[in-house]
Amino acid sequence: MGDDGLYIKIPETSVREANSKAFHYLIKVLLIGDSSVGKSCILMRFCSDEFTPSFIATIGIDFKIRNVDLDGKRAKFQVWDTAGQERFKTITTAYYRSAMGFLLVYDVCDEKSFEDIREWYSNIKEHARDNVEVILVGNKKDMTAERRVSPDQGRALAQELGLPFIEVSAKTAEGVDDAFLTLARNIRDNMGLEAQPINKNTIKISESKSSSGCC
Incomplete structure (x- = not known):
């Protein structure tokens, strides 16, 4: 149960992986966008290298972990998949402040999900x-x-909003890792993350620039 009374599904395998591997960077990422754009499929592809065509709407928040090599350093991704339904927006925005980065996702087969991107971006801001x-x-x-x-x-909208842009396929895995790694590098470089020495007991990620929110 989360701080706001929200049920958060955290698989035991994710907990075991989190405890078993040390890291230099901690990268906290949220996936947001309309329902059915494939956020959960992107999460599964990135964290588990799995894909299922069956669509089950996320209820509230889902959470997975993956450890990756980021330019010779170990980075631990904490990836949060948010519900896109209107009734969950108030709940999921409570998690925006702790995020270091966002994958703002639309479906290239759904014009409305693309049109709604500006509203989602306004929520981020x-x-x-x-x-x-x-x-x-x-x-x-x-x-x-x-x-x-x-x-x-897509490129025109990204340019308008001042964002990097990439197209991906959760089904084939094309571009998925690139999206997360691009975001992680931008977080590392622009937020002033410093790689910490790996320590079994305590690992802290420092930010050299001040921020308005807590980690």
């Missing part, structure tokens, strides 16, 4: 820390016959 990093992600690029939003449209 309102609720997240001032120096948070965001990347715009167009999912389902493998579904070429069903595509409704072109790569040029």
Whole structure:
């Protein structure tokens, strides 16, 4: 149960992995966007290298962990998958302040999910820390016959918002790791993260720049 009375699903395997591997960087990331754009599939592909075509809406918040090599240093990703339904927006925005970065996701086959990106970005600007990093992600690029939003449209919106942009496919895994690693490098470089010596008992991630929110 979370601090706000929200149920958070944290698999035991994620807890074991978190405790068994030390790291230099801790990267806290939220996936946000409309329901059914594929946030949960992106999370599963990145953290478990799995994909399922079955759609089950996320209820509140889901959470997974993955340890990766980031330019020769070990980075631990804590990735939070948020519900896209309107009734959960008030709950999920409570987690914005602790995030270091956001994957702002739309479905290239769904024009409305693309049109709603500006509203989601406004939520980030309102609720997240001032120096948070965001990347715009167009999912389902493998579904070429069903595509409704072109790569040029995605790039134009990203340029308007001042964000990096990438198209991915959770189904084929294309671009998924690149999206997370690009975001992690931007967090490391622009938020002033310093790699800490690995210590079995205590690991702290320091930020050289001040921020308006807590970690």
